[in-house]
Amino acid sequence: MSKAVLTSKDFWSGLLFMGMGAAALVFGSDLRVGTAARMGPGFVPHAIGWILIVLGAAIAVKGFARDAEQVVRLHLRPVSLIVLSVVAFALLLQPAGLVPAMVAMIAISAAAAGPVRARETVGIAVFLIVLCVLIFKVMLEMSFPVIAGVW
Amino acid sequence: MDVLDGISSGFLIALTLKNVLYCFMGALIGTLIGVLPGIGPLATIAMLMPFTYHVDPVSSMIMLAGIFYGAQYGGSTTSILLNLPGEASSVITCLDGHQLAKKGKAGVALSIAAVGSLVAGTIGTLTIVLLAPVLVNFAEKFGPAEYCGLMTLGLVVAVVLANGSILKAIAMVFLGVLFGLAGTDSATNAPRYTFGIFEMSDGIDFVPIAMGLFGIAEIISNLEQRTHAHGVTPISSLWPSREEIRRSIGPVLRGTAIGSFLGVLPGGGPTLAAFSSYAIEKRISKWPEQFGKGAIEGVAGPESANNAAAQTAFVPMLALGIPSNAIMALMIGAMMLQGIQPGPDVMAKRPDLFWGIIASMWVGNLMLVVINLPLVGLWVKLLSVPYRFLFPAILAFCCIGAFSLQSSTFHLLMLAGFGFLGYVFIKLGCEPAPFLLGLVLGPQLEEYFRRAMHISRGDPAVFVDRPISLALFTLTAVLLIFAALPSIARARNETFQEAA
Numbered sequence: 001m002s003k004a005v006l007t008s009k010d011f012w013s014g015l016l017f018m019g020m021g022a023a024a025l026v027f028g029s030d031l032r033v034g035t036a037a038r039m040g041p042g043f044v045p046h047a048i049g050w051i052l053i054v055l056g057a058a059i060a061v062k063g064f065a066r067d068a069e070q071v072v073r074l075h076l077r078p079v080s081l082i083v084l085s086v087v088a089f090a091l092l093l094q095p096a097g098l099v100p101a102m103v104a105m106i107a108i109s110a111a112a113a114g115p116v117r118a119r120e121t122v123g124i125a126v127f128l129i130v131l132c133v134l135i136f137k138v139m140l141e142m143s144f145p146v147i148a149g150v151w
Numbered sequence: 152m153d154v155l156d157g158i159s160s161g162f163l164i165a166l167t168l169k170n171v172l173y174c175f176m177g178a179l180i181g182t183l184i185g186v187l188p189g190i191g192p193l194a195t196i197a198m199l200m201p202f203t204y205h206v207d208p209v210s211s212m213i214m215l216a217g218i219f220y221g222a223q224y225g226g227s228t229t230s231i232l233l234n235l236p237g238e239a240s241s242v243i244t245c246l247d248g249h250q251l252a253k254k255g256k257a258g259v260a261l262s263i264a265a266v267g268s269l270v271a272g273t274i275g276t277l278t279i280v281l282l283a284p285v286l287v288n289f290a291e292k293f294g295p296a297e298y299c300g301l302m303t304l305g306l307v308v309a310v311v312l313a314n315g316s317i318l319k320a321i322a323m324v325f326l327g328v329l330f331g332l333a334g335t336d337s338a339t340n341a342p343r344y345t346f347g348i349f350e351m352s353d354g355i356d357f358v359p360i361a362m363g364l365f366g367i368a369e370i371i372s373n374l375e376q377r378t379h380a381h382g383v384t385p386i387s388s389l390w391p392s393r394e395e396i397r398r399s400i401g402p403v404l405r406g407t408a409i410g411s412f413l414g415v416l417p418g419g420g421p422t423l424a425a426f427s428s429y430a431i432e433k434r435i436s437k438w439p440e441q442f443g444k445g446a447i448e449g450v451a452g453p454e455s456a457n458n459a460a461a462q463t464a465f466v467p468m469l470a471l472g473i474p475s476n477a478i479m480a481l482m483i484g485a486m487m488l489q490g491i492q493p494g495p496d497v498m499a500k501r502p503d504l505f506w507g508i509i510a511s512m513w514v515g516n517l518m519l520v521v522i523n524l525p526l527v528g529l530w531v532k533l534l535s536v537p538y539r540f541l542f543p544a545i546l547a548f549c550c551i552g553a554f555s556l557q558s559s560t561f562h563l564l565m566l567a568g569f570g571f572l573g574y575v576f577i578k579l580g581c582e583p584a585p586f587l588l589g590l591v592l593g594p595q596l597e598e599y600f601r602r603a604m605h606i607s608r609g610d611p612a613v614f615v616d617r618p619i620s621l622a623l624f625t626l627t628a629v630l631l632i633f634a635a636l637p638s639i640a641r642a643r644n645e646t647f648q649e650a651a
Contacts, residue, residue, distance in 0.1 A: 010316070013579040017322045024329055027344055037609030041336035041343055044597045048329045055322040062318075071578055078374035082367060082546070083571045089550045090563030098551075105550065106543050113374055113539045124543050136551055140205060143558050 008068035014060025021052025081112035097145040098137070102129050157498075158280050161506025165514050170210055170507065174515045177214035181221020182522055185238055186229050186530045190545060192222040192238070194369055196481045197361035198545065200488065201552035208489040209504050213511040215485055219478055220272065220461040220512065223421055224519045227264045227454050228530055232257055235534075240421035240457040243429045247442060247449030254445050258389040261527060263399050263447060264454040265520050271407040271455035272516030275462030278411045279469070279509050283498070286470035290495035295603035296613050300623030302596045305473050307627045308416065309588050311634040312423065320585045323576075327589025330355055332597060350561045357484040359553045359562045360590065363569025364576070364583045365477075366549045370542045371574045389524060395447050402432050402452035410459030415466045420476040421457035428456035462512055469505060471495060473592070477584040480591040 005011050024045055031042025062068065085108035092101035103125060110121040136142045137151075145151065164170060184195045196215050203211030226238030231248035244264065251260040293301070310320040333344040334354030345351035391399070409431065410424035432452040433442045442449050465482075467473045472493030474480035483493045491501060498505045523530070553566040576583050607613035615621045 009578075009580045010319075013319055013322075013581050016575070016579065016581075017326065020326055020329070024344075027346075031341065031343060032339075035609060036604055036611070037607075038605065039338075039601045041339050041341040044600070045329065045332055045343060048325050048332075051325055052322060052329070055318060055325065059316070059318050059322065062316075069580060073375060074578065075375045078371045079571065079574050082371045082374070083567050085546065086367065086550060086563065086567035086570060090554075090560050090567065093550075093554060093563070094560060101550075102547060105546060109543055109546055110539075112371075113542070120539075124540060128544055128547050132547055132551060136555070140202070140555075142551070142555055144554065 004066075004068060004070065005063055007070050008063035009071055010065075010068055011060050011063025012071065014056045014058070014063060017052045017056030017059060019056075021049045021056060024049035024052065078112045081108055085109040085112070093144055095148060097147040097151075098133065099129055099147050102132065154280060154284055157284070157502060157506045158510060160502065161508075161510030162514075164209060164503050164507035165213065165510035170213055170511060171514065173206070173210040173214040174217050174511045175518055177217020178221040178515045178518045178522060180214075181218040181223075182225035182228075182519065182530065183533065184218070185222035185225020185227075185241075186533055187536075187541065188229065188235060190369070190541065191365075192219050193478055193481065194362075194366040194545070195222075196478065196485070197358065197365050198548050198552055200358050200361075200481065200485050201555045203485060204488060204555075208486070208491055208501075209507045211489065212482070212485065212504060212508050213515075215482060216465070216508055216512060217515045219482075220458060220515060221519055221522075223454075223458045223461045224265065224268055224523050225530065226457075227268075227450075228261065228523065228527060229534065231260045231264065231450070232527075232531055233534065238421075240425050240461075241454075242422070243425045243453045244450055246429070247444070247446050250443070250445035251447065251450065256445070259391045259395060260447070260450050262389045262524060263391055263395065263451050265523050267399065267403040267406065267451045267455040268458040269516055269520050270403050271410060271459035272462055272519075273513060274407045275411050275414070275459040276509060276513045276516070278415075278459075278463050279466050279512075282415065282463075283466050283470040283505075283509070286466065287495045287498045290471055292619070293495070294617070294620075295599040295606065296617050296620040297623065298599040299596065299603055299614065300620040300627070301471065301473060302592050302599070304623050304627045304630075305467070305475065306585070306588055306592065307630055309476070309585050311630055315580050315582060317634055319581050323581055323583070323585040324589040327586040327591075328593035328596065329589075330360070330586075331590040331593025334594075337594070337598060338601060348561060350557060350559050354594070355590075356556060356562060356565065357590065358488070358556055359565040360569045361481055361484065361587060362549045362553055363566050363571075364573035364587065366545060367566065367570025368573025368577060368583075370545060371570065372577050373538060373542070391447075398447050399451035402428070402448040403455045405431065406452035406455035407459045410456035410461075411463045413456075414460030414463030414475070416475065420464055420478075421460045424456040424460035425453035428452040458516075465508070465512070468493065469497065469508065472497070472595075474588060477587045480587045483591055 028042055028045045031045060032040030033042045033046055034040030085105045088108055089101045089105040092104055106125045110116050133146055137146055184190045195218055222238050223240055226236060226241035227244050230236045230241040230244040231252050234245050234249035236242040236245055248260045306324050310317060310324060333351060335352055336343050406428040409428050413424040429449060429452060432448045433439050436448060464475050464479055467475050468479040468482055474483050486493050550563060553562045556562050573583060603613050614624055
């Protein structure tokens with residue numbers, strides 16, 4: 001396999017679709033298929049699973065073409081840090097409260113944008129936290145703690 | 152007359168103080184995000200959807216609609232002044248709009264764009280008033296087979312008009328339908344792909360997916376690109392000369408007609424309308440050589456077309472419950488969040504919603520001219536806000552919004568997961584819009600498909616035996632064949648290349 005295939009958009013999207021199709025079949029294997037007149041819960045999911053596998057294979061094959069489009073500009077820093085910042089928010093919100101969750105989220109995501117400007121980030125964090133507490137806790141009375149055990 | 156009663160009651164609803172305020176808020180937010188590059192109406196509507204849950208359905212839909220067409224106005228401002236399209240639908244306006252600005256006619260271009268948009272918005276709204284009830288009556292004859300046909304047609308047009316590979320877009324539709332099927336099967340109550348997660352038993356939640364794919368993934372992709380500082384062209388007089396007005400009338404009316412037509416078609420929408428209008432104006436112009444060098448027609452036509460299309464895109468959504476583009480798919484999601492099942496009976500069951508939204512669009516368009524022209528300096532100042540100040544706010548709103556749906560951590564993890572998936576889609580050249588349409592239409596499509604096949608006792612001929620259904624499926628097949636033909640595929644690619 002040439003290097004161009006391993007960095008081609010079509011090759012990887014094909015694999016993605018095939019994987020999703022296979023997952024639909026595997027995780028839906030206990031769903032009854034039924035007949036065309038009386039379809040069970042598994043009829044359409046199984047059909048789509050197979051369609052995705054076939055389509056995915058066709059797309060992956062196109063990745064072997066000489067002029068296949070390549071995946072460009074893959075920077076791991078923004079994607080990993082932004083996803084991580086949302087996960088951190090998710091895991092902190094209920095046990096620790098909105099303030100710690102937002103501090104973690106803003107700190108991690110600031111690092112995603114490039115070199116961290118400490119003073120600026122603190123300013124953004126203070127402004128956003130005050131704004132969010134006012135809108136979502138004071139006005140909309142949402143059901144999360146602001147700081148767990150305190151408010 | 153029904154329609155007259157309907158629209159006048161609609162104005163009574165749209166003109167209550169509360170709804171005027173929500174309409175204004177929508178138009179304001181729309182203009183704001185239209186001006187700001189890096190955040191579009193899709194991400195904004197997805198982000199604000201959970202909060203509309205606290206507002207009554209009519210007001211929240213009025214606001215969300217305002218964001219959509221407001222963004223069309225705002226997008227043109229930055230195209231003209233900075234050669235920087237705020238929205239995809241204003242890309243073409245850069246060509247002549249910015250040239251006009253360089254000649255010191257920025258104010259003229261802005262006011263022609265705004266007035267053209269108002270004319271288009273007015274005619275577009277009228278089109279909805281006349282067309283939507285006709286479609287509703289027509290849809291009363293529809294059985295499961297026809298609905299299947301209609302949805303398939305909508306999905307296929309979305310595929311044909313998606314940027315990039317058709318095969319990938321088809322796969323994205325199927326993937327979307329597959330995700331949409333997760334939850335409890337409506338016919339047999341069997342849980343499907345719920346993995347024992349409580350939050351999944353009611354079906355997969357639409358909001359964190361849309362926020363992840365369009366909000367979070369866009370932040371990641373924006374952060375990968377370097378941002379530049381922009382020089383703003385000073386604004387001169389807003390008043391066009393008589394000659395400029397005369398030259399704009401034709402393009403405005405033609406743009407409105409093109410936009411109104413393309414907006415109704417599934418998969419059409421503002422961007423396509425703007426491009427078509429520009430191409431037509433250039434072809435029929437007596438001085439095509441001026442295009443690209445500051446022809447007022449190149450601003451008047453596309454700006455009217457994109458706004459007309461932004462209005463008429465609501466026709467299939469309101470009348471049939473079928474989204475013609477990803478934003479309408481979000482609007483359908485917002486309606487379902489409010490417990491309203493979109494479809495032909497919305498007009499009969501919720502006339503307040505149906506006519507209220509339509510009337511509010513005209514009110515909103517009027518407001519937008521007022522918001523945009525005198526305040527244009529303020530909007531331009533906003534552009535100096537760097538993206539690194541903006542994206543933490545988007546992140547925070549998405550996170551709190553996703554959580555507020557059911558106060559569950561699961562939805563936040565979903566948000567992170569779909570943000571990542573959305574990034575993978577962008578990198579692999581897979582358009583997320585067909586995925587979203589599949590996701591929204593999936594459960595209904597399966598239900599109608601099953602019902603039709605049940606009635607026919609498993610004979611797929613049911614889809615070609617009935618005339619309307621046959622016509623819809625034939626049209627679908629013809630479209631797919633055409634799109635797959637090499638010569639047309641090439642022309643399609645060139646069109647998208649020009650757009651990029």
